[in-house]
Amino acid sequence: MHDIRAIRENPDSFDAALKRRGAEPMSAQILALDEARRAAIHAAETAQADQNAASKLVGAAKAKGDEAEFERLRALVAEKKTEVSAMQAEASRLDAEQRDLLLTIPNAPLDEVPDGADEDDNQEVSRWGTPKAYGFDPKEHYQLSGVGSEMDFETAAKLSGARFVVLKRGVARVHRALAQYMLDLHVDSHGLTENITPVLVRDEAMLGTGQLPKFAEDSYQTTNGWWLIPTAEVTLTNFAAQSVLEEAVLPIRMVAHTNCFRSEAGSAGKDTAGMLRQHQFEKVEMVTICAADQHLAEHERMVTCAEAVLQGLNLPYRKIVLCTGDMGFGAQKTYDLEVWLPGQNTYREISSVSTCGQFQARRMNARFKPAAGGKPEFVATLNGSGLAVGRCLIAVLENGQEEDGSVTLPAALHPYLGGKTRLVNGDLA
Template identity: 85%
Template sequence: MHDIRAIRENPEQFDAALARRGLSALSPGILALDEARRAAILAAETAQAEQNAASKQVGAAKAKGDEAEFERLRALVAEKKTEVAAMQAEASAKDAELRDILLTIPNLPLEEVPQGADEDDNVEISTWGEPRKLDFAPKEHFELSGVGANMDFGTAAKLSGSRFVVLKGGVARVHRALAQFMLDLHVDEHDLSENITPVLVRDEAMLGTGQLPKFSEDSYQTTNGWWLIPTAEVTLTNYSAGDVLDENALPLRMVAHTNCFRSEAGSAGKDTSGMLRQHQFEKVEMVTICHPETAIAEHERMTRCAETVLERLGLPYRKIVLCTGDMGFGAQKTYDLEVWLPGQDKYREISSVSTCGQFQARRMNARFKPAAGGKPDFVATLNGSGLAVGRCLIAVLENGQEADGSVTLPDALHPYLGGKTRLVDGHLV
């Protein structure tokens, strides 16, 4: 959420930043509402002061035995009480209206973020690894005989409908091994703290990270009101909601492996084959809560953590910075990592790592107390995939495929697979 004081102080800068996201100027309407809100608050406070003064005079009139003055002042107090209640209600309504507007406005991009309208304007930063030169026509993951019936879309459709999958046998074990490998790497080498979090959360948690109110259709809500998390970003980031942390406790670097749920609203017809785009999937999610001045360095660090997963698995990838028109709602800057999929003959997103500045913290009222003293300030928050487990499985299967349909598995996974090195007809050998 945006700081209304910053908008008041520099509305032109605010509107210019929104323009980089392709949005029209919003400061005139915001500031007009803010002025009306402040006037309503002042009027309510003035009326309250008048009510308090009249209340004191009531007591004095009664002490003097002046019945007529006592009755007049008592009537005045009752009138002021009604007036104050109406004014306070108006001030609260305008305050809520302003908050509702601010909650729907996306974060402002950093100056270094490239200008652009959509994914075609994203900028490649670097590449790592060389795609294998295959002497056969590569297949997509779901076509490989080495995967076989152990990636079962038919049973999943019977159970749950489209965009679900049942993993079995060796394929299921490789999927589990990937998640374990990622967690061990992040905990043992990247100094992230492992967490197991709920997948059902309250409205407030979704609001804090920006999924509500604007993007409710992208998530699932239960009949009794809880939301299924789209990623552990929601739970991990909200650890600090409403808290005032000690500066010396920062940064908090966390990781969690969870099921994630997305309705995929607006994605009809996209990636309908295989398990690239599912309603239920697993991710190893990284979240950092830090001092605002260290957020940029933490962004680079977190991105490097995700890159290391791909490099240890020997998966070619490229790193891109998203343009202003392709960034997520809460991001100031985002790096995407795109892994090479030979079956599609293209790079596809496998991790998105964003710095959000104080945008989410202001929504959650998450602050820190400066070590040198002074008023608490909002923390900065960052989040990133480290990685999407299902997409990583796809990449491992497609990049390790052999001419006979079997799959050679990355060395980094062998210890998690009991020393098995290949996937043949869905079995580990």
């Protein structure tokens, strides 16, 4: 959420930031609402002061035996009390209206973020690894005989409908091994703290990270009001909600492996083949909570953590910085990692790592107490995939495929697979 004081002080800068994101200028609307809110607060405070002053005179009139003055002042107090109540209600209404409006406005991009309208304007930063040259036409993951029927879309459709999958036998074990490998790498090598979190959360948690109110249709809600998390960003980031942390505990670097749920609203007809885009999937998510002056360095660090997973699996990838028109709602700057998929002959997103600055912290009132003293300040928050497990499985299958349809598995996974090195007809070998 944006700082209303910053909008008051520099409305032109605020509007320029929105324009870079393809949004209409909103400072005039916000400041008009803010002026009305502040006027209502001032009027309520003035009426309250008048009420208090009249209340003091009531007793004095009674003591003097001046019944006429006593009755006049008592009526005045009652009138002011009604007036104060109405003015306070109006101030509260305007305050809620202003907050509701601010909650729908996206974060301001950093100056260094490239301008652009959509993904076509994203900029490549670097590449790692060289796509393998095959002596045959590589297939997509769901076409490989080595995978066989162990990536079962028919049974999943019978159970749940489209965009679900059942993984079996060797394929399921490789999927599990990938998640375990990611967690161990992040905990043992990158110093992240592992957590197991709920996948059902309240409205406040979704609002804090920006999924609500604007993107409710992208998530699933239960009949009793809980939301299924789209990623563990929601739970991990909200650890700091409504808290004042000591600066000494920052930065807090966390990781969690969870099921994730997304309605994929607006993606009808896109990536319908295979398991690239699912309603339910697993992800290893990284979240950092730090002081605002640390967030850029933490962003770069978090990206290297995600890159290490791909490098350890020997999967070629490229790093992209997203343009203003393709960034997520709460992001100030985002790097995407796109892994090479030979079956599609292209790079596809496997990780998105964003710094949100203090945007989410304002929404959830997450602050820290500076060690040097002074008022509490809002923390900065960052989140990123480390990685999407299902997409990583796809990349491992496609990049390791052999002409006979079997799959040679990365050496980093062998210890998690009992020393098995290949996938043949759905079984480990």
